Amino acid sequence: MNILWLQSAGCGGCTMSLLCAETPNVFDLLGSAGLSFLWHPALSEQSGGDVRALLGGVESGDIPLDILCVEGSILTGPKGTGRFQMLSGTGRSMMDWVQSLAPRAAHVVAVGTCATYGGVTSAGSNPAGAIGVQYDGNSPGGALPAAFRARSGLPVINVAGCPTHPDWVTETLMLLAAGRLAESDLDQLARPLFYAENLVHHACPKNEFYEYKASAEKLSQMGCMMEHLGCVGTQASGDCNIRGWNGGGSCTKAGYPCINCTAPEFEEPQHPFTQTPKFAGIPVGLPSDMPKAWFMALASLSKAATPKRVAENAVADRVEVAPSLKSGKS
């Protein structure tokens, strides 16, 4: 399958992350699955006139297109013209190009949370009118209408993440190449379930602290970051702590909170990212699927049962108290 990759209004970080794919490297990984880039703005040789000819060929249907990947949000401003991002050399907005090329593609893949839902490019007052390819934040319907289906019949596949994990992108593309990604393999926000059916909380190294609600009070401390430091890993879709990033890291492993970057509107949490909003001293926002009363009951019980080791380590920047050893048989 061939891939046309467009970088609309984003930071390019999902491509940079993609280049971190390992075992094998990104080129061999995609190549081995029969995937090749028709054109990629950061990687391909062709520039300028060659690219304009290629885009024209895809638009006219002369060049068949299997997968259109869009990285970055779609800018509608100013005044609905899309001119805050002109595709250079073409005199046309990126919004216009994406709307024109998407129906030509067998599959459309939105790469990253900007492309899926608007993402950080739509933060604050959303100065440039950023929206996603098929969503505007939580609302279906973006640069393409909610009813849009690519030639394959699938909606836009939303590989959300800020940035995306390289494997989320390569595995989505490889599943498409293998004919093994159906609409039922996507969640209700059109994210591939193979990573979105996990929570960032799963395999988080702070799980024991979470069990006892033994909380870090400041960044750099080892405790759970849910109570004070804005962590929403218990509500965030992603296998970050199962899969690991860049050789095994993750946000929570590095001591800063999960900000739910795979979700629509994560860019506007309505509170500072590293502070947990509270009501009457109790954090708002509970773990997914958890009844509030049970959570409160369990939390108060487990807090009372917190071992000294866990309580002390929670507010330290390294393990101060190691687990005690069971004494052997005498």
Place this chain on the structure above:
Amino acid sequence: MNARKLIVGPFNRVEGDLEIKLDVEDGRVAAAYANAPLFRGFEQMMVGKAPEDALTITPRICGICSISQSAAASAALGAAAGVAPAPEGMRVAAILHAIENVCDHLTHFNLFFCADFARPAYAGRAWHARAVDRFTAMEGSGARACVEARAQILHIVGLLGGKWPHTLAIQPGGVTRAPTARDCVRMASTLASFRRYLETVVFGAPVESFAEIATADALVGWDKGDAGLFMDIAADLALGQMGAGPGRYMSFGAYPLPDGRAFASGLWEAGHLQPVDTRDIREDLSHAWMHGATAHPSDGRTDPDEDMSDPAYSWCKAPRLGGRTVETGAFARQVVDGHPAAVELAGRGSNALNRVAGRLLEVARTQLLLEQWVADIAPEARFMDSVTLPQTGDGEGLVEAARGALGHWIRIEDGRIAGYQIIAPTTWNFSPRDAAGTPGPVEAALEGAVVGDDEDTPLTVQHIVRSFDPCMVCTVH
């Protein structure tokens, strides 16, 4: 006279969106206009937010300079609070930042810049077969080796910073994760592996022998590894005779450590080095699609002209230092830091080759710094101090991204961000004309470039533009 106009775009293998308009006369560029055709409005987004949110949002300006943005935001907040990070935190932040910069240099060299030499247009050149083997886009053996080495050294960022890009590990008080002795030996082994890559692939010799090259001739005459192949090609294509910038090199100084910056700050012109006084910075809006007056970034604003009126032709503002253009980047950094080969090259004149050579020198020198810093980490120390951000105040954060000088200027009022201005390296290098009509550095560098009669996307123009390693997403932000 034979005159024509060209619009070069989509201009790929630069980070982000770039369009270059050329007036060509008698086979040479008579005037060039650099347009940054993407506006997102990060400076407007920041207003009203909690100051610490800058640490989450500004790295997302750019996926290739993400840690640089993070470090600049952290430095600006620290300046507003009037505190420095914990000393060991500074060292870890320097490691994170240096790895990003080295990765960016190698990405540029292998994936962005040298891919052009594999073009069929150069078939028949003595070096072409080797260039095809090493540098062909996405296929070359050098491109593959680069992405593998890059992915592996980024394990250090995974370990210390959780992930790359967009880590939140760097904070005004230090870093969020205290490395252990185990982490240190693991990082040392990752660096040893990276050294093998540099020595077998990039330099074909010990890292020290490249870092310590003492003369310009020894540098441009380097004949080993992919660096040697590049020097061969550069000589044949006369990259040393094209793409002259202003010849004024600015660096804010890279990697702040308790005992100073690892690479010095300064402004170099014609052999004379002086301190950079950031009070002399002004952003000129005369040819940017922006409303407002020329201002210092601490007082600047971002108010886009939605009608995109003439004579403006770019979303990029035009920063000037003391009213003049300056060039920034790895070569500038090495000149300002006084590397003898870089200084000698700068004395011979500005050109495209120097910019690439500067990056290669810096890759070698940074490997040595990284090895030292990792060896020096004291795991028993504190890596983060407590910092209270002020309710009212302002701060300037100055760092060196891979592409050069990056500054953040924050103003805090009533505990919220009241003003946030950013000047990125490529804002300097790819700025449009100013009120006096003076072209930005790349616009000036393109004047005189040779354009073949049958070319609509001239190769010399591509080489010159890419020699700056522009990051267009940072440029306008």
